[in-house]
Amino acid sequence: MSDTMTAAAAASATPAAFRPFAGLRVIDLTRVLAGPYCSYLLGLLGAEVIKVEPPGRGETIRRRPGGDPALTEAGVSVAWATQSANKQCVTLDLDQPRGQEIFRELARGADVVVQNLRTGSAERRGIGYEQISAINPKVIYCSITAYGRTGPRAADPAYDSVIQAVSGLMALTGTEQSGPLKAGPPIIDYVTGLNAALAVACAVVDRDRTGRGHHIDLSMLDSNFALMASALTQFMNTGRQPAPPGNDAASRAPVSTTYRVRDGLFAIAINEDHQYRHLFEAMGLAHFNDDPRYNTVAARIEHREALRARLQAVFETQDAAHWERLLNGAGAPGGRVNSLGEITSHPQFASRGLFADVPVTAGEASGRMKLPLAPFMVDGDRGAIHSAPRPVGADTARVLARLGIDEEQLRVLREAGVV
Numbered sequence: 001m002s003d004t005m006t007a008a009a010a011a012s013a014t015p016a017a018f019r020p021f022a023g024l025r026v027i028d029l030t031r032v033l034a035g036p037y038c039s040y041l042l043g044l045l046g047a048e049v050i051k052v053e054p055p056g057r058g059e060t061i062r063r064r065p066g067g068d069p070a071l072t073e074a075g076v077s078v079a080w081a082t083q084s085a086n087k088q089c090v091t092l093d094l095d096q097p098r099g100q101e102i103f104r105e106l107a108r109g110a111d112v113v114v115q116n117l118r119t120g121s122a123e124r125r126g127i128g129y130e131q132i133s134a135i136n137p138k139v140i141y142c143s144i145t146a147y148g149r150t151g152p153r154a155a156d157p158a159y160d161s162v163i164q165a166v167s168g169l170m171a172l173t174g175t176e177q178s179g180p181l182k183a184g185p186p187i188i189d190y191v192t193g194l195n196a197a198l199a200v201a202c203a204v205v206d207r208d209r210t211g212r213g214h215h216i217d218l219s220m221l222d223s224n225f226a227l228m229a230s231a232l233t234q235f236m237n238t239g240r241q242p243a244p245p246g247n248d249a250a251s252r253a254p255v256s257t258t259y260r261v262r263d264g265l266f267a268i269a270i271n272e273d274h275q276y277r278h279l280f281e282a283m284g285l286a287h288f289n290d291d292p293r294y295n296t297v298a299a300r301i302e303h304r305e306a307l308r309a310r311l312q313a314v315f316e317t318q319d320a321a322h323w324e325r326l327l328n329g330a331g332a333p334g335g336r337v338n339s340l341g342e343i344t345s346h347p348q349f350a351s352r353g354l355f356a357d358v359p360v361t362a363g364e365a366s367g368r369m370k371l372p373l374a375p376f377m378v379d380g381d382r383g384a385i386h387s388a389p390r391p392v393g394a395d396t397a398r399v400l401a402r403l404g405i406d407e408e409q410l411r412v413l414r415e416a417g418v419v
Contacts (some may be wrong), residue, residue, distance in 0.1 A: 015379035019046030024204065026112040027052065028087060029094075029103075029127075031059050033160070033186055034220060035116035035144045036083040037193025042112070042200065043086035044374050044383030050106065050399055051087040051390075055419055058091065058392035067369070074362035074391060081369055081389040083193070085358060088387075088395035091419050099418045100126045105403045107132045107139065112200055116144035119154045129215045139213045140203040142196055148219035158220060160186035167224040172231055175246040192223040194375075254304040255279070258337060259315040265337035266320050268327065275332050276300070282330040283314045353382060362391040393419070 024047040028039040031053075043049040053059045058075055067078030076084075090106075093099040104127060107113050113132060115122055122128040122143070129141040143149060146158035164170050164182045174181035196218050203214040225232060230250065235241060249256035249269045255276075258265045270279050280288040288294040288310075293303045300307060315323065320336035327334040336342070343349055355370045369389075373382035396419050397410055405413070413419045 015381065017384065018378040018381035019383075020201075021204075022046035024048065024111045025109065026050070026114060027103075027106055027110045029113065029115040029117070029122075030144065031116065032061055033083065033189035034192035035114055035196065037190055038142070038144070038196035038200065039087070039114050040083040040085070041193065041197040041374060041383075044385070046383075047112075049087045050110075050395075051084070051089050052092050052094075052103065052106075053089065053392060055091040055093055055393065055417055058089070062392065068365070068367045070365035071360060071362055071367055074365040076360055076362040076365075076389050076391060078369060081360065081371060084389040085371055085385040086387050087390065088399055089390040089393060090396045090399050091393040093418050094125050094127065096416070096418050098413065098416070102400065102403065102405075102418070103127050104132065104135060106399070108135050109402075110136065110139060111204070112140045112142065114142045114144065114196065114200070118157055119143075119145050119147075119149050133213055133215070137213055138207060138211065140200055140207060140216070141213070142200055142203075142216040142218060144192060144196055144218050144220075146219060147221050149217045160188045160220070163188045163220045163224050167221055167228065168232075169224055169228060172228070172242065172244060174244045176244060178244075178246075180244070187227070188220050188224045191227055192218065192220045195223045195226065254300040255307060255311060257308070259308075259312050261315050261323060261336075262317070262319040264320055266315060266323050266334060267337055268332065268334040270332060273297075278330040279327065279332040282326050282332060283311065285310070285314065356385050358385055358388050360388045 021042050024042065026039050026042050026047045026049045028036065028049050028051045030036050030039065036051075039047075039049045039051070057063070059080065062075040062077055062080045063072055064077045064079040065072065067081075071077070092103055094103060107127070115127075123131070129143065132139055132141055145154070146163065147153040147156055158166070161182055165180075167188075169188075170180035170182050173183060196216070199216045199218055203216060207213060231242065245252065247258040247265075247267065249271075251269070251271050253269070253271045256269045256271065258267045260266075268279070270276055276294075277289050280286055280294075288307075293299050294307055324335060338346070353373070354375070355372055358369050358371050360367055360369050371385060371389075373385070376382070397407075400410060400413075400419070410419065
């Protein structure tokens with residue numbers, strides 16, 4: 001086979017980049033984390049995303065402390081950049097009628113509008129679903145709110161930590177001694193963004209089939225309830241409020257918790273009979289498989305504390321790496337309780353390619369940031385970052401030129417504070 005034919009065959013065998021949203025135009029009128037993460041995922045997978053912010057300093061978290069101080073002061077903080085690559089940045093004052101008019105013109109040519117204003121705020125500005133749908137019947141309009149667009153708390157504001165409290169999640173976390181505890185990272189924000197991206201994708205598929213646009217009503221509270229589905233379903237069918245489990249697994253299996261090892265803590269999750277057999281054999285406790293105190297589910301529950309104490313005595317004789325190799329090799333799931341430094345330096349983390357190293361420039365400031373790609377792969381592709389996070393209003397002139405706004409008109413808009 002010739003070199004030319006070999007190269008052609010190799011090229012044909014290479015999967016094409018996975019960009020299912022190529023050609024989709026998204027107007028991103030969101031802030032903080034949940035909404036921006038939705039549009040970020042769409043942008044990673046090919047959508048054109050136009051980010052709309054207030055004139056001046058832009059979105060608040062652009063200057064949230066952390067990371068390179070010069071980039072942060074220039075409005076490209078790590079907190080903001082985490083979900084802001086692949087976005088064109090435009091400024092508009094949506095409290096001014098002219099700003100509202102320009103937004104409607106942008107939305108007229110869009111496939112998707114994502115906004116996370118408080119319930120009723122968009123409608124008061126003339127940019128709610130009904131107003132946008134009237135000029136763009138095929139629009140997919142995603143409204144992200146704290147509590148949803150219906151119910152007695154529809155107009156209330158919230159952040160991740162408040163939703164963790166209100167939803168009951170905090171009451172399911174911690175121990176009886178500690179009392180309710182929130183999860184460390186803002187998990188509700190990010191699961192809401194994931195749900196929003198899924199909802200938009202579903203609506204786009206249906207619009208392509210039917211020709212009709214859709215209004216998506218998505219709340220942080222509902223998204224949190226989805227995370228809590230097993231606990232909520234159990235409670236609603238039994239009426240029993242579970243005690244906070246601490247580090248015990250959700251299954252409440254007798255030995256599924258964390259144990260002290262020589263260099264920290266080690267977690268195991270052992271739920272099936274065959275996993276108990278593997279665990280006992282790997283830990284030199286094979287005789288437990290014939291011990292009437294430990295060889296049935298009921299017996300393990302009855303003798304839970306004694307069983308845990310015996311396991312603890314063995315676990316503390318070795319380090320976490322030893323137990324990871326031994327137990328997982330035997331089919332008994334377990335792993336070290338890692339710090340962020342430990343997990344991000346682990347070969348497994350690097351092997352998955354979840355982060356891209358991106359050069360970032362804002363005015364005189366420049367540097368590099370590691371930014372996340374999609375949390376899944378399709379044919380080995382996690383999407384791509386083709387444009388670094390941009391300074392405030394960096395693309396206003398270019399984007400508004402598409403609407404016929406020339407340099408002189410832009411100057412007048414700037415003087416009036418509209419852009």
